[in-house]
Amino acid sequence: MLNLNRLVEGRDAEGVLEYAREFHGHVCPYLALGIRASLVAMEELGVGRLDYSGSVDESILAIVEVNSCFADGVQVTTGCTLGNNSLIYLDLGKTALTLVKRSTWEGVRVYADAEKLEKYYPPGATELFNKVVRERKGTPEEKTRLWELWEEAAHRILHMPKDEFKVEHVNVPPIEQAPIFESVRCSKCGELVMETRAVYIEGKPYCLSCAGEKFLGVVGRGIVEFKGGD
Secondary structure, eight states: OHHHHHHHHTTOHHHHHHHHHHHHSSOOHHHHHHHHHHHHHHHHHTOOOOOHHHHHHTOEEEEESOOSHHHHHHHHHHOOOTTTTOEEEOOOOOOEEEEEETTTOEEEEEEOOGGGTGGGSOTTHHHHHIIIIISOOOOHHHHHHHHHHHHHHHHHHTTOOGGGSEEEEEEOOOOOOOOOOOEEEOTTTOOEEEGGGEEEETTEEEEHHHHTOEEEEEETTEEEEEETTO
16 A cells, blocks of 8 residues: 555556556546546645545545546545545535545545547447447447457546646535444344434334335435335
């Protein structure tokens, strides 16, 4: 991980992409876009990748507005992840990142317009993507060819000029640090559940699933509602 910190510090986008390949599972345009947008935001804000102390203190926050490959590029590059409570997801459906200093709540928002990316795609890549991914109809040979074209596009996007992005300096309303909650044991399944996610029925604690209550989760299309007991 220290090597990754040095790669980010040295703005070695190609090196960061190789780390991201392992994390994400493959290389694609929006993974590269997340890396490039992050590097732009970090340079504008004058911050480095989140280190040990910073991740504990949540000193830098990354706010993403879409749960796509873009978000993984952001997590790898900035060090702000869902698990260390420094990544915040807003279900807005926009390819945008806001990087924020918790100390001052000064931030930089970097937005990427999909229509501006088209010129970075090799001929036939979009049509192949529609067949293989959108329609799920591609042959094994077409899938292999798509990944080749997609990787070619990713390396191009990795070096997009800064002026291809919409870059804004913003002030972000303060966001609380992650609190620590006690756990209680569900009276039905016997599993521990965060106290704030438990409901009480006749004085006994139950997890939302066992209680048949509604709760939220993130799937491919964003935040959706689930119901316990289904």
